[in-house]
Amino acid sequence: MTGAPLIEVEDLRIDLDDGSRRVAAAEGISFRIDRGETFGLVGESGCGKSITALALIGLLRSPLSIGGGAIRFEGREIQNLSAARQRQLRGNRIAMIFQEPMTALNPVSPVGRQIAEMFVLHKGKSWREANQLAVESLASVRVPAPERRVKDYPHQLSGGMRQRVMIAIALACGPDLLIADEPTTALDVTVQAEIIELMRNLCAERGTAILMISHDLGLVANVCRRVAVMYAGRIVEERSSADIFRAPSHPYTQGLVDSLPRLGSRAALGRSRLKEIAGVVPAITNFPDGCRFNPRCAQATDICRTAAPKTDLLEAGGLVRCHHHA
Amino acid sequence: MKLRANLVIGGALFALAILVGLLAPWLAHTDPVMDANLLNAEEPPSWTWWFGTDGQGRDIYSRVVYGARISLTVGIVSQLINSVIGVGLGLSAGYFGGWWDDVVNALTNLMLAIPSLIFALAIMAVLGPGLTSLLIALGLTNWSFTCRLARASALSLRNQGYVQAATVLGYGDLRIMITQLLPNMLGPIVVIGTLGMGSAVLSEAALSFLGLGVRPPFPSWGSMLSEARDQITTAPWLSVFPGLAIFLTVLGLNLLGDGLRDILDPQSRSRRT
Ligand SMILES: Nc1ncnc2c1ncn2[C@@H]1O[C@H](COP(=O)(O)OP(=O)(O)O)[C@@H](O)[C@H]1O
Ligand code: SF4
Ligand SMILES: [Mg+2]
Numbered sequence: 030m031t032g033a034p035l036i037e038v039e040d041l042r043i044d045l046d047d048g049s050r051r052v053a054a055a056e057g058i059s060f061r062i063d064r065g066e067t068f069g070l071v072g073e074s075g076c077g078k079s080i081t082a083l084a085l086i087g088l089l090r091s092p093l094s095i096g097g098g099a100i101r102f103e104g105r106e107i108q109n110l111s112a113a114r115q116r117q118l119r120g121n122r123i124a125m126i127f128q129e130p131m132t133a134l135n136p137v138s139p140v141g142r143q144i145a146e147m148f149v150l151h152k153g154k155s156w157r158e159a160n161q162l163a164v165e166s167l168a169s170v171r172v173p174a175p176e177r178r179v180k181d182y183p184h185q186l187s188g189g190m191r192q193r194v195m196i197a198i199a200l201a202c203g204p205d206l207l208i209a210d211e212p213t214t215a216l217d218v219t220v221q222a223e224i225i226e227l228m229r230n231l232c233a234e235r236g237t238a239i240l241m242i243s244h245d246l247g248l249v250a251n252v253c254r255r256v257a258v259m260y261a262g263r264i265v266e267e268r269s270s271a272d273i274f275r276a277p278s279h280p281y282t283q284g285l286v287d288s289l290p291r292l293g294s295r296a297a298l299g300r301s302r303l304k305e306i307a308g309v310v311p312a313i314t315n316f317p318d319g320c321r322f323n324p325r326c327a328q329a330t331d332i333c334r335t336a337a338p339k340t341d342l343l344e345a346g347g348l349v350r351c352h353h354h355a
Numbered sequence: 356m357k358l359r360a361n362l363v364i365g366g367a368l369f370a371l372a373i374l375v376g377l378l379a380p381w382l383a384h385t386d387p388v389m390d391a392n393l394l395n396a397e398e399p400p401s402w403t404w405w406f407g408t409d410g411q412g413r414d415i416y417s418r419v420v421y422g423a424r425i426s427l428t429v430g431i432v433s434q435l436i437n438s439v440i441g442v443g444l445g446l447s448a449g450y451f452g453g454w455w456d457d458v459v460n461a462l463t464n465l466m467l468a469i470p471s472l473i474f475a476l477a478i479m480a481v482l483g484p485g486l487t488s489l490l491i492a493l494g495l496t497n498w499s500f501t502c503r504l505a506r507a508s509a510l511s512l513r514n515q516g517y518v519q520a521a522t523v524l525g526y527g528d529l530r531i532m533i534t535q536l537l538p539n540m541l542g543p544i545v546v547i548g549t550l551g552m553g554s555a556v557l558s559e560a561a562l563s564f565l566g567l568g569v570r571p572p573f574p575s576w577g578s579m580l581s582e583a584r585d586q587i588t589t590a591p592w593l594s595v596f597p598g599l600a601i602f603l604t605v606l607g608l609n610l611l612g613d614g615l616r617d618i619l620d621p622q623s624r625s626r627r628t
Contacts, residue, residue, distance in 0.1 A: 086523060120525030127523075132516030137538040146534065151525060198524065 033104030034061040035205055035238050036085065036123075043080050043089065043262075044096035045313055053096060054080055054313045055262040057340075064205065065236040067229075069249030069270070071285065072259035075310045078242045081259075082208050084108075085240075086123055087115040103205075121151040124199035126192070128211040133195055134183040140194045141167065141179025147201040166197040170227060189220035196228055200237065207232055210242045225252060246285045250274060258282045261311055261321040268347035278349040280326050281306070320352065328353050362614025368607025372600075376423035383417035397590050407592035409582070418574040419596050425575035426604065429489050430556040436494030437555075438548045441501025442537070448502075449509025450532055459502065466499040472558055479567040489568055493555050501547050508540035515539075542619030546612050553608035560601050576601045 041058040044051045055077040062068045070078050083089050085100060087107065100108045107118065119125075127133050135143060144166050145159035154162065160179070167175035170193040183191055192212065199207055209228065213221040229252055232239050243249050249256055250270040257267040258281065266279040277283045284306035308325040311317060317324055323333040330353065338352045375382060384405075398408040406415035448459035466474070475492040482488035509532075512518060518535045526534070556576075562568040563577025564584075571578060576597040583593030 088522060116525045116527060118525070119523060125523045127516065127520065129516050133520040135517040135521075135535055135539070137541075138534065146526075147524065150530065195520075 033101070035064045035066070035103065036240075037061040037099075037101040037104075038081075038085070039099045039101070041081070041084060041098035041100065042096040043077070043084055044094050046092040046094070047314065048092075051096070052313055053262060054093060055259075056096075057263055058098070060257050060264065060267065062206065062238050062240060065233075065238055066255070067232075067239045067241065067253040069253035069256040070240065070242045070259060071246045071249050071256055072244065073306075073310050074244055076259045077262045078259055079210055082125065082210050082240070082242055085208065086119050086125060087112075088119075117151075120147060120199075120204075121202045122204055123206045123208065124202070124204040125208040125210065126195045126199045126212050128214045131188060131191065131215065134191055136183055139180050139182055140186070141181075144179070144194070144198050144201055147198055151202045162201070163197075166201050167194070169200075169231065170194070170197045172197075188216050189224060192216060192220075192224050193227065196224070196231070200231060200235070203235060204237060206238045206240060208240045208242070211244070212241075213248075214243070221248075228252075246273075247289050258285065261316055262313065263321065263350065264348075265322070265351065266347070266349045268343075272345060272347060276345070276355065278343060278347070278354045279322075279351050280328050280353075281322050283355075322351075359614050359617055361610040362618065365607045365610025365612070365614050368603055369611050372423055372427060372604045372607065375420055376427050379420045379424055383414075383420045385414045385417045397586070399590075400592050406596040407590065409590070409593055415579075415592060415596055418579060419576070419600050422574040422576045422579060422597060422600065423604075425486065425569055425573065426556050426559055426577070426601070429486070429493060429559040429575070430552045430604075430608075433490050433493035433497070433555045433559075434548055434552040436490070437496075437498040437551060438501055438544065440495070441498035442505045442544060444498070445502035445505025445507075446509045446532055446536060446540075449506040450513055450528070450536060456506075459506070463499045463502050463506075466496070466502075471496040471499075472561060475558060475562065476565075476567065479562060484567050484570055486569055489559060489562060492562070493558055497551055497555065497558075501544060501551070504543055504547055505540060508543070509536050512536050512539055543616075546616040546619060549608055549612035549615060553605040553612070556601060556605055556608070 038061070039059050042056040043054045043058075045054040058081055060068065070081065072078055080089065080093055083093075084095055087110070089095060095108055099106050102118065102122070107115065110118075134140065141160060141163045144163035145156065148154040148159035148162050149156060163179055164175050167178055172178050172190060172193055178186075183194075186194065207228070212228065213224050216224060225248070228239070231237070239252065241249050241252050246256070246258075250273060253270055255267065256270050256273050257264045258273075258279065259265065260281050266273070266277070266282045268278070273282060274286060277286045288305050306325060311321065311324070317334075319335045320326070320329070320333045320338050323329040326333065332352050336352070338350050340348050340350045341354065343349055343354075398404045398412075400407040404414055404416070406419060408414055409418075444459045444462070448456040474496040478492040478495065479488055482491060513536065515535075518531060521531050521535050559568060559575060560577030560580060563575050564581040566581060569575040569578050571582065579597040580594055580601075583590070583597070587594050
């Protein structure tokens with residue numbers, strides 16, 4: 030095994046073709062995830078997290094496309110692989126689960142069959158073996174009475190159970206990377222915690238790396254060792270989870286941290302309002318000049334409105350993209 | 356779930372027709388082709404001759420019973436061909452879109468513009484009469500509704516979460532179409548297929564009536580009508596019984612189609628557990 034990271038994204042740019050011109054929906058995206066590592070991508074809705082994930086698995090579709098940069102899986106560039114080769118990676122080496130467990134399962138197919146299909150598709154198993162393996166998969170995500178449950182249709186399962194089934198499907202082939210895009214946003218809070226715990230334990234047991242995507246910094250920092258914060262199509266800060274709470278460097282990250290309810294704080298007890306970041310994420314076609322955060326930034330100065338900040342290395346470890354970072 | 360009258364009556368009529376066709380050798384009193392006997396020519400219906408006899412003394416009851424075989428074979432097989440063509444073209448057109456969708460759309464519009472019976476007539480004229488020609492002619496000319504339906508379903512289904520999830524999990528296009536799209540559109544396709552079977556039985560009758568269908572000594576309900584048309588006033592039973600058989604079969608298929616539509620409706624399906 031070489032020293033190459035499991036997945037490495039270098040200066041990735043995602044273009045949006047709106048008919049008359051191409052604009053960068055995301056650019057300068059760089060990060061790496063090692064084997065078995067947990068990495069988080071955080072940011073408000075619309076800042077480009079999901080399209081980054083789609084780029085990783087080769088599923089950007091018109092009007093979006095990869096405009097530059099490289100995506101390397103185990104040291105090999107994968108963004109230019111043939112459709113068939115990319116398909117062999119998807120679901121097999123790189124798996125993904127979504128936000129919507131209600132709609133991500135085929136309503137007319139028993140859940141066991143949907144799990145078994147993965148073994149047939151990627152591992153060349155017979156249906157007989159695959160059905161047996163499906164029962165084991167369902168047991169591994171702690172679904173009670175799995176040999177009976179495999180025959181159930183999705184509508185017979187609760188939201189939490191369906192997300193367990195999705196995890197079973199995603200982990201069926203023993204992928205090296207699991208991408209979880211807002212995996213619990215649609216679930217209620219108690220179920221959320223269970224699902225996250227399950228996902229984290231299963232991946233830790235099997236050495237599966239996680240790329241966890243969410244708008245919720247608290248959730249991501251809780252699961253992941255390192256976190257990248259995205260704003261308007263750029264990564265603005267990348268730190269260890271511990272550091273990001275202790276000493277957030279980028280004003281946007283500081284805003285995200287301040288907007289989290291802290292245990293025992295007045296806000297968590299409901300006695301004062303949480304601080305929110307004023308303003309909204311700009312539209313892709315309307316990114317401001319200079320630092321894209323400047324219209325919302327309390328620390329902005331003239332240079333912020335004219336020059337885009339470069340990425341700086343922090344002494345404490347980590348990266349930040351701001352002219353006046355802490 | 357409440358059993359609906361149209362489903363029960365339609366299903367019973369269709370099942371009866373199939374049963375009659377399957378059990379024809381046991382149900383028939385005489386051989387439908389060979390047992391001509393001029394001594395019994397043009398007998399009206401009686402206890403001996405349930406449905407009467409024709410000008411050659413053949414038992415109409417036995418001929419109607421055997422006729423079920425040909426009429427139903429044509430109805431079922433030609434509709435199956437139509438369904439396969441319609442689903443294949445419509446599903447792939449809706450799923451892939453692009454130039455393939457344009458081609459399929461143009462083809463469908465062409466089929467819709469020409470009445471299918473006229474089209475079938477033209478094909479029969481080229482291929483000549485006979486059972487195989489009938490199956491081909493009727494099987495190639497009535498897929499446009501199925502195609503439209505499959506295309507529309509594929510268009511809406513391909514944006515469903517589970518179809519996108521399948522893409523993410525590494526399913527290929529064919530696998531997505533067969534495992535994710537097809538089963539989710541099957542209900543309405545079956546309904547259209549059932550109704551189409553009814554119209555295929557009618558078209559067979561029409562083509563045979565025009566002398567283009569099954570060739571005379573072998574009985575199909577349409578060819579029996581065709582032979583009987585000169586004696587419609589003198590021996591009306593020659594037309595009435597095959598006509599009744601067509602009517603009941605087509606009625607049954609239409610009721611069945613309606614009944615299936617009620618229970619296969621996606622909304623009522625998701626309410627069921
Ligand atoms: N298919 C698409 N066509 C046009 N714009 C898109 C498309 N998908 C995403 N976008 C735009 O790209 C930006 C990033 O979207 P996304 O990655 O989904 O954000 P999020 O961080 O919430 O996951 C958004 O502004 C969104 O409007
Ligand atoms: S570069 Fe300027 S505007 Fe941008 S975050 Fe830093 S201080 Fe704020
Ligand atoms: Mg998203």
